[in-house]
Amino acid sequence: MRPTTSVRRWRDDAGDDPRHDERTAALLGVALGVCFGTCFLTGLYSHFAQHPPSWFELPARPAGLYRVTQGLHVLTGIAAIPLLLAKLWAAFPRLVQWPAVTSVAHAVERISLIPLVAGALFQLWTGLANIDLWYPLPSFFPTTHYWVAWITMGALVVHIGAKWTTTRVALSRPAVPDELQAPSSGARRRFLTAVGATSGLLVATVAGQTITPLRGLAVLAPRHPNLGSQGFPVNKSARSAGVTETAVSPDYRLRVTGRVGRPIALTAAELGAWPQHEAVLPIACVEGWSASRRWSGIRLRDLLHAAGAPSGASVAIRSLERGGLYAVSEVDAAQVDDPDTLLALRVDGATLSLDHGYPLRLIGPDRPGVMQTKWVTEIRVR
Amino acid sequence: MNANDRSSPRVDRHGVTFWVGVAVGWSVIGYGIWGYVIHVGRPVETARWVVGTLLVHDGLIAPLAVVAGLVLAAVLPRGIRGPVTGGLAATAVVLAFSYPLLRAFGRRADNRSILPLDYPRDVVLVCGIIWATVALRLLHDVVRHRTERGKRA
Numbered sequence: 001m002r003p004t005t006s007v008r009r010w011r012d013d014a015g016d017d018p019r020h021d022e023r024t025a026a027l028l029g030v031a032l033g034v035c036f037g038t039c040f041l042t043g044l045y046s047h048f049a050q051h052p053p054s055w056f057e058l059p060a061r062p063a064g065l066y067r068v069t070q071g072l073h074v075l076t077g078i079a080a081i082p083l084l085l086a087k088l089w090a091a092f093p094r095l096v097q098w099p100a101v102t103s104v105a106h107a108v109e110r111i112s113l114i115p116l117v118a119g120a121l122f123q124l125w126t127g128l129a130n131i132d133l134w135y136p137l138p139s140f141f142p143t144t145h146y147w148v149a150w151i152t153m154g155a156l157v158v159h160i161g162a163k164w165t166t167t168r169v170a171l172s173r174p175a176v177p178d179e180l181q182a183p184s185s186g187a188r189r190r191f192l193t194a195v196g197a198t199s200g201l202l203v204a205t206v207a208g209q210t211i212t213p214l215r216g217l218a219v220l221a222p223r224h225p226n227l228g229s230q231g232f233p234v235n236k237s238a239r240s241a242g243v244t245e246t247a248v249s250p251d252y253r254l255r256v257t258g259r260v261g262r263p264i265a266l267t268a269a270e271l272g273a274w275p276q277h278e279a280v281l282p283i284a285c286v287e288g289w290s291a292s293r294r295w296s297g298i299r300l301r302d303l304l305h306a307a308g309a310p311s312g313a314s315v316a317i318r319s320l321e322r323g324g325l326y327a328v329s330e331v332d333a334a335q336v337d338d339p340d341t342l343l344a345l346r347v348d349g350a351t352l353s354l355d356h357g358y359p360l361r362l363i364g365p366d367r368p369g370v371m372q373t374k375w376v377t378e379i380r381v382r
Numbered sequence: 383m384n385a386n387d388r389s390s391p392r393v394d395r396h397g398v399t400f401w402v403g404v405a406v407g408w409s410v411i412g413y414g415i416w417g418y419v420i421h422v423g424r425p426v427e428t429a430r431w432v433v434g435t436l437l438v439h440d441g442l443i444a445p446l447a448v449v450a451g452l453v454l455a456a457v458l459p460r461g462i463r464g465p466v467t468g469g470l471a472a473t474a475v476v477l478a479f480s481y482p483l484l485r486a487f488g489r490r491a492d493n494r495s496i497l498p499l500d501y502p503r504d505v506v507l508v509c510g511i512i513w514a515t516v517a518l519r520l521l522h523d524v525v526r527h528r529t530e531r532g533k534r535a
Binding site: 010078081082085088089092095103105106108109112114115117118119121122125126128129132133134136137138139140143144146147148149150151152153154155156157158159160161162164165166187190191194197198201202205219220221222223224227228229232233234236237239240355 | 487
């Protein structure tokens with residue numbers, strides 16, 4: 001449909017505005033490409049950590065790797081929000097270009113924008129909703145986020161192929177001294193400065209939920225690393241997990257089962273009599289917050305050794321929680337063997353609160369928070 | 383093509399790079415669609431949200447932003463137009479970003495560590511930073527303007 005006269009006039013006026021030109025689009029496009037590329041790679045790592053394919057083993061070191069990758073994932077996603085809105089605004093006049101397509105290749109290029117724009121907007125707003133623990137979608141967020149990411153990234157590859165030459169040309173213009181610059185380049189610079197500043201402002205108001213020296217600035221963060229039971233956040237409470245009675249019951253036992261020579265069953269009091277070890281480890285949530293704490297408890301490998309488990313075994317850790325998606329987590333052989341992989345009874349010198357997994361929780365290096373299983377009741381050796 | 387139609391399509395080069403991008407990109411899109419259909423629960427209802435996001439942006443938010451820009455350009459004096467328009471745009475982004483926090487959709491009675499802050503106060507604070515920056519920019523423009531006028535005199 002041919003645009004109306006007023007739309008054409010607006011579009012043509014925009015053609016003279018450097019905020020809508022190729023250089024602006026190229027600069028924003030490169031920034032967005034870096035953000036989406038970072039989000040995609042860190043998102044893949046998080047997905048593989050939680051749903052490991054057969055060829056993937058979650059490394060135990062560096063201990064804070066997941067904290068960094070998932071913090072980056074969320075913060076680059078937040079940074080991309082103003083960048084994407086600005087990019088779409090800059091390119092919007094071209095939505096009503098006429099003729100709408102000039103060749104088969106141009107038609108393919110424009111059709112590929114549909115999954116790109118829809119996917120990019122969808123990923124950012126639903127990702128934001130997720131870190132705020134708001135779940136408006138009819139489907140499970142992580143699965144939806146993962147598969148729409150592939151669609152979006154595929155469309156981004158098409159877009160990069162289409163704009164490769166244009167972007168290189170737009171960015172390779174020689175720098176012009178300030179006094180010789182047209183007034184228009186000032187308009188572009190001011191626009192991009194404002195967009196960058198808005199991105200920076202949003203990141204600064206959230207980053208403190210994982211970069212703890214910035215916690216004082218974290219005024220729009222959905223979590224604060226120092227607020228919660230025992231001074232750090234809780235993802236799932238004991239009440240919502242339905243373990244308020246079973247976790248404190250005298251019938252509680254930790255059982256080591258499966259491929260072991262000597263099955264073990266220990267009461268909460270007997271767990272406290274085992275040799276205790278300390279480790280300072282972060283608890284890092286998929287939603288982008290993290291907090292480093294001093295944990296103490298029993299080394300997982302010591303328990304397995306006492307039970308006569310074969311070396312190099314992996315284990316499944318089961319919670320008292322029934323039916324939750326994260327009631328069981330897998331621990332690879334490398335993580336089992338790590339001296340800092342603990343079944344913790346205490347944090348920062350105090351007995352674990354019920355919300356943090358009393359009487360016993362798993363804490364290990366480089367594990368997503370949902371895999372730091374709370375209210376542990378069974379270790380099954382594979 | 384109309385010679386006066388200044389922003390009619392700029393034809394990008396559709397060479398080898400483009401077609402390699404199309405082949406690789408659409409293979410990845412195809413993989414994504416396959417996984418989406420197989421693994422995402424209620425794929426049709428969810429797809430409505432994906433498409434709806436595009437329609438709401440392109441059909442509502444973006445046109446409103448364009449109209450707001452035209453109205454501001456018509457009513458604001460030239461000297462303050464840029465910083466004030468930028469301030470309004472940044473404020474709109476901060477408000478949209480903060481919407482789930484302000485509505486407290488995620489808050490749970492049994493877990494006070496979720497959304498633990500006073501977000502209405504904090505949004506006012508962040509918007510205050512934006513408008514303080516706008517005010518400083520305007521002040522800077524006034525001082526520079528007077529200095530330049532003084533030099534000319």
